[in-house]
Amino acid sequence: MTTVFLADDQGLVRGGFRMLIEAEDDLSVVGEAADGAAAVKQLTSQPADVVLMDIRMPIMDGVEATRRLVTAGIATRVLILTTFDLDEYVFAALKAGASGFLLKDARPEELLSAIRNVARGDAVVAPSATRRLLSHVVRSLPGTDQEQHPEKVDLLTAREIEVLQQIAAGATNSEISARLYMAEGTVKTHIGRLLAKLDCRDRVGLVLFAFESGLADPYARS
Template sequence: MTTSVFLADDQGLVRGGFRMLIEAEDDLDVIGEAADGASAVRMLQQRPADVVLMDIRMPIMDGVEATRRLVSAGLATRVLILTTFDLDEYVFAALKAGASGFLLKDARPEDLLSAIRNVAGGDAVVAPSATRRLLAHVVRSLPGEGSADHGEKVDLLTSREVEVLQQIAAGATNAEIASTLYMAEGTVKTHIGRLLSKLDCRDRVSLVLFAFEAGLADPYAPR
């Protein structure tokens, strides 16, 4: 099946470069593009895409608000934020708005293509070292201690589920979690499914943010 991709970026050269890269792949297809968040939301409501490559800073409506509106509209579209290191606070806001992950604009072409496919498949882009560094930057926007609501949810978790959550927050893949915690990869997936349900999280990115907010993970810890 072909994954449909929408490009939202105010720079025409950037959109053109992404389009050439993406359309060279047999399983990916660019179905539209917009130079501002408002146009992106309007066009995607008319014709949803599987994945949106969303720039943060755009005129009329920025990527954070556009992401929030797409998610609240209940569209099946998943948002992959494109950012640079000087936009940390916006990245955090976009993730809280419901983005499925983020990637640096200078990422390697193969990493961008992989990220699109992972997000389209229901996963989230949280593992790369660049993401870990960005999360370490944005975590200063988080409260110093977990809220009471977070504490109540943590109490619902088993010790094993907490261990899996901490591994996810550290950027570990399912295979790495299985190796570290001495369990089958299928068991890891089962634990992740339970974490998503118990913590009312929509995806892996939400689990990472929850772990930071609840004080269960240290974003500055070496990976």
């Protein structure tokens, strides 16, 4: 059973999510909060597998709540709920350690799939969707037009850079396998090495690194 915590300041939204999630045999809502501070307090004493975290909440927003959970080492993965007009907050939350994002107008099956993927530690949503969001916001963020992390780039092999660039372009593991002529198991091995070398939590972190380091162009069409 995957446990889910709901953090959103709108009671109707929490109620809708609860009804949808608890209709599934393998998912269960174990708590909810109307602000980030309350969410952090409850999750500190009783972690859930996944928290659906709204960005804009009173007292403490979703970015700061995410940062505190990650800094404290709470074993809860954060799935950010967003709309495109709040992209800059989403980027900050991803940088703070969130496992990914989901648009608030996502279809019910997309929400359920995202929760299950996050719980497994996999990509939160389709990598191309992650790329579209980050491409949309990166132009307005300070410092992202300059290459960063040159020392970490030097740790990567040419093949690992190719795999990283494919991830940033929105390719799935099977697509990377076909494009780079390697077994899908080998792709997974390269991704595991990238995560370790770059100290990234998940695939979202790899996309962020690729954009920030200049190894991938956030404005390029996939």
